[in-house]
Amino acid sequence: MIREGSIHIPFTYAAGRAASRFLVVLRDEGRILGSPCPACRRVLCPARSFCPRCGEETGEPVVVDPAGTVVSFTETAAGVFGLVRPDGADTAMLHRLLPAGAKWTIGARVRARLLPERTGSITDIEGFEPLEATEDHA
Amino acid sequence: MNVDLHGSIGVAGVGQSGPSAADPRSIPEMVLDAVERALGDAVVRWVDIDAVVTASVDLFDGLTASNVAVTEVIGAVMKPETRIAADGLCAAIHAACQLRAGACRTVLVVAHGKASMAPRAAIEAWAVDPIFLQPLGVNFSTIAGLEARLLCDRDPEAVERWGHVVARRRADAAPHGVAAAVAPEDVLAAPVLASPLTQAMEAPPADAAYAVVLRADGDGLPVRWVAAGHDLEAHAPGDRPLSSRPGLRRAFDRACRSAALAPDAPFGLLEPSCRYPHEEDLLRQVLGAACKSAAISPGGGLYAGDAPCAAGLGRLVDAARRLRDEPRLGRALVHGAWGPAGQGQAVAILEAAP
Known part of the structure; x- marks a missing residue:
């Protein structure tokens, strides 16, 4: 015999100090923040409170450019x-x-x-589009 | 209890239940089946087991503290019991540490996973970062596609080669696995999973339970546990190099140092936990000359059936059996992985008794 079941439990996830700031600045100013690691000197994006490589608490967030480079990509049934x-x-x-x-x-x-209209979520960024397309819009 | 801390650890017995596409039994029934086979293989009774280590993840089992459901069928009541929420090979590593510490003489290791209970992709979507990744609707296969893309971008023949690798693994697995053999051209022509990976390239999800009895003073046993290593990468896929596996490199180097082996010491057998064919490329990249003449997954590896959290212990079971049957293979590397794009990596080195 099989009993059908499902789990519906609402959760609230605290984003933490740096990620919260990332989401607030994204929502209110439309800018993307990264976190500098004082040890390895990398700027981590999206912003987070600790460097996963060094374990160091990150410094004051910095604004990174909305333009960037595709490092890898994959097409799926849910989109690219x-x-x-x-x-x-x-x-x-x-x-x-x-x-x-x-x-x-x-x-x-x-x-x-x-x-x-932004709400303070990573999906406030709809996605990344080719730079030429954004230049066309401008 | 007097245990020689410098003596060898042996694989005393192995057992399994499955893999099957949808086992109608309960998880405790599947586990009991595997445990009884392992105890029988080791010629020991429950009373001879000093401690038990299990591997399972609650989300896959659909209940909290999923190890509690199996304590009575693993003989863990009134004994030291530990649960590892990672791949089953990590449970074996934990057991080996207990033996090395002299805390026990005989440890039972169990891992179970029943993929048929719920959609794997939906569960894995809950296993990624809840702030930056979950809202995007990505899962492990999405991240595997990003990883595979980097490899095929610098090797134009990679995808075709992966088609042949998968066809070979599926053919080897078909007699005892959950999925049929598929021709290379059909692997490549299958619907896209996460490009460049097709749905046929993904090892099929399965239900299975595995059990292994590890014993101190294992010199008289046909297969010895020589060493192990494990490692964890950063979680975010954008934080780490996806075209290589530095975590696997570190895990492998630790195991080699522990075994006093040169990193290019040859292995006769590899039993990797590769859910996708590009992961074999990443493994070969790390092992280099050490795997040049090795037989890789002669039974098809995870393509026989990929039971969540149990796969790595399944590789250990297959490797131990193979070394017993073919001691000329000499040395085997067993591999387990967990998390997105192999965030967690574990290896164990086994040797056939001379």
């Missing part, structure tokens, strides 16, 4: 996802690449596309 290293950062963010039907290459230049 890429690792994008924003200019001024030393690590990459995993996010959507837009539009899904575009021909992507490693090294492509992209820029973050932000939602006009």
Whole structure:
């Protein structure tokens, strides 16, 4: 015999000091923050409180560029996802690449596309789109 | 209890239940089946077991403290019991540490996973960072695709080679596994999972339980546990180099140092936990000359069935059996992995008795 069951438990996740600041600045100012590690000197993006490599508490967040470089990408049934290293950062963010039907290459230049109405979530960045497309819009 | 801390550890017995696509039994029934087989293989009784280490992850079992559900079928009541929430090979490493510490003479190691209980991708979506990754709807296969892309970008023949590797593994696994053999061209033509990986390239999820009896003073046993190492990478995939496995490198180097082996000392057998074919490339990259003449997953490895959290212990079971049957293989490397893009890495070195 089989008993069907499911688990529905709402959770609240505290983002922590640095990630909260990242989300607030993204929502209110439309800017992307990274965290500098005082030990390895890398700027970690998205911002976080500790360097995963050194274990050091990170310093005052810095603004990184909304433009960046595609480090890798993958097409899935849920869309195209890429690792994008924003200019001024030393690590990459995993996010959507837009539009899904575009021909992507490693090294492509992209820029973050932000939602006009933002709520304080990583999805306030709708995704990263080719830099030429954003220049066309400008 | 007097245990020689410098004596060898032996693999006294192994047992398994599955893999199967959907085992109708309960988890305790599957585990009991595997444990009874391992105890029988080791010719020991429950009373001879000094301690038990299990591996399981609550989300996969759909209940909190999933080890509690199996304590009575692993003989753990009124004994030291430890649960590891990682791959089963880590449970074996923990058991070996207990033996080395002289705390026990005989330890039972158990790992179980029942993938048929819930969609694997949905569970793994809960295993990634809740602030920056979960809202995007990514899971382990998404991150594996990012990793595979980096390899095929610098090696244009990689994807075709992966098609052949998967076809070979699936053919080897088909007689005792959960999925049928597939021709290389069909592996490549299968629907996309996370490009460049196709759905046929992913090892099929399965239900299985594995049990291993490790014993101190194992000199008289046909297979010896020589050394082990494990390591953990950063969680965020953008924080680490996805075109190499430095965590596996560190784990392997630790095991070699512990065994006083040169890093290029040859292995006769590799039993890696590779859910995707590009992971074999990453493994070969780390092992280099050490794996040049090794037989790799002669039974198909995870392509026989990938039971969550249990896979690495399953590799240990397969390797121990193979070394017993073919002692000429000499030395085997067993590998376990967990987390997105192999965030956690574990290896163990086994040797056939001379």
